[in-house]
Amino acid sequence: MSRRTLMRLSLGVLAAGAMPLATAGAAAPRVITLFQGATDTAVALGIRPAGVVDSWSEKPMYRYLRSPLAGVPHVGLETQPSLEDIALLSPDLIVASRFRHERIAGLLEQLCPVVMLDEVFEFRHTLRVVGAATACNGEAQALQARWDARVHELRERLAARFGTRWPLSVSVLDVREDHLRSYLPDSFAGSVLAELGFVWNRQSRDASGVSIKLRSRESLPVADADVFFVFGRADSPAVQRHYQAITGHPLWQRMAAPQAGQVWWVDGVAWIFSGGILGATRILDDIERSLLADATT
Numbered sequence: 328m329s330r331r332t333l334m335r336l337s338l339g340v341l342a343a344g345a346m347p348l349a350t351a352g353a354a355a356p357r358v359i360t361l362f363q364g365a366t367d368t369a370v371a372l373g374i375r376p377a378g379v380v381d382s383w384s385e386k387p388m389y390r391y392l393r394s395p396l397a398g399v400p401h402v403g404l405e406t407q408p409s410l411e412d413i414a415l416l417s418p419d420l421i422v423a424s425r426f427r428h429e430r431i432a433g434l435l436e437q438l439c440p441v442v443m444l445d446e447v448f449e450f451r452h453t454l455r456v457v458g459a460a461t462a463c464n465g466e467a468q469a470l471q472a473r474w475d476a477r478v479h480e481l482r483e484r485l486a487a488r489f490g491t492r493w494p495l496s497v498s499v500l501d502v503r504e505d506h507l508r509s510y511l512p513d514s515f516a517g518s519v520l521a522e523l524g525f526v527w528n529r530q531s532r533d534a535s536g537v538s539i540k541l542r543s544r545e546s547l548p549v550a551d552a553d554v555f556f557v558f559g560r561a562d563s564p565a566v567q568r569h570y571q572a573i574t575g576h577p578l579w580q581r582m583a584a585p586q587a588g589q590v591w592w593v594d595g596v597a598w599i600f601s602g603g604i605l606g607a608t609r610i611l612d613d614i615e616r617s618l619l620a621d622a623t624t
Contacts, residue, residue: 356419356461362405362447363389365422367603368454370395371470372463378402378416383600391597391609414438422457448515448602470604477611482524484619495553497525498584499598502559502570507541509550514538516556516598519610528552547578554618555584558595591617 357377360366366379370392378400382389388396400416403409405427413421418439425443428435435441442460444453451471458467486493497520499510512521514537530549531539541549559566573579574590584590597609 357417358420358422358461359402359413359416359418361402361408361421361423361428362444362602363600364447364450364453364602364606365424365444365457366392366396367601367605368450368457369422369461371454371603371605372458372461372466374461374463375399377418378413380405380408382596385596389596389601391601391605410434420460422460448518450515450518450603450607453602454604474604474608477608478522481611481615481619485523488619492553494524494526495589496528496551496583497554497556498527498531498550498552500550500555500557501538501595501599502557502566502573504563504565504569505542507547507550507573508538509541510538510599511536514599515602515606516610519607520614523611523614525554544573544576544578547573547576548582551582551584553583553587554589554591556591556593556598556613556617558593558598560595589618593617 355374358369358374359378360369360376361380363380363382366376369376375395376399379388379396379402381387381401381404382392383405387401400412402412402416405424408428408431410431413435420439421435421441423432423435423441423443424447425432425445426447429443432441432443440460442456444456446452451474454467454470458464485495489495499514499516499520501508501510509531511517511531511534512527517527517537528549528551539549541547557570559570561567574585579585591613593613594609597606597613601607601609
């Protein structure tokens with residue numbers, strides 16, 4: 328049975344809600360990933376993609392994925408992948424985003440089976456779907472089990488560390504040249520923080536979407552929380568100047584996190600752009616280093 332036939336059968340069974348087919352000794356499928364979380368997930372599952380799209384920053388690929396993806400061909404942008412480049416790579420499976428790629432789904436499906444995910448940042452769902460579609464269910468389940476165990480451990484350690492102050496309220500702040508973005512519970516980082524037990528203030532809970540834009544310094548109190556996780560382009564002088572101006576403002580200095588010394592600079596790629604379980608694990612690493620570095624396990 329050819330790899331492509333195997334993948335078509337597997338996806339047909341997957342669509343019916345059953346376990347995909349797998350053949351002992353079958354060659355690894357040629358998988359092309361068309362969004363960041365799918366690429367992250369493939370690497371986590373031990374799959375070397377046949378093709379990937381460019382990253383949103385740190386182009387052409389995020390630093391944390393460069394080693395396992397060295398030499399892997401790129402097929403354009405997530406928003407505009409090259410159909411010609413994809414076809415030349417003779418894929419057995421394409422993992423795509425319905426939001427990004429539904430308009431070209433018919434063309435992709437002429438090349439090979441296509442898995443379309445509705446949400447690009449629901450990394451647990453991406454892990455299950457990609458694991459099933461590539462006959463890597465065992466690997467996916469093991470990754471999920473390790474994730475669940477680590478989240479449980481960190482939740483207990485955070486609760487022990489902060490006692491009656493737990494759960495802490497949190498804000499995730501992206502420093503831009505002329506404004507701040509505060510990421511909400513429905514964002515990628517927000518889903519990880521919520522799983523750990525962090526909470527948001529009323530304004531953030533009541534807001535819709537994945538982020539809110541804070542255009543003026545007078546709006547800083549909207550992001551008030553017990554702990555801030557902050558990121559921005561460290562190589563941008565304009566971003567750094569804006570951050571210095573914000574942190575020197577009295578409204579910033581009166582908020583809970585700055586007063587408690589709980590402002591932590593983190594890697595924005597992992598926290599917002601990565602979209603997969605490897606990136607989510609890096610968020611856990613940052614939280615552990617920031618809030619539990621001097622705590623006993």
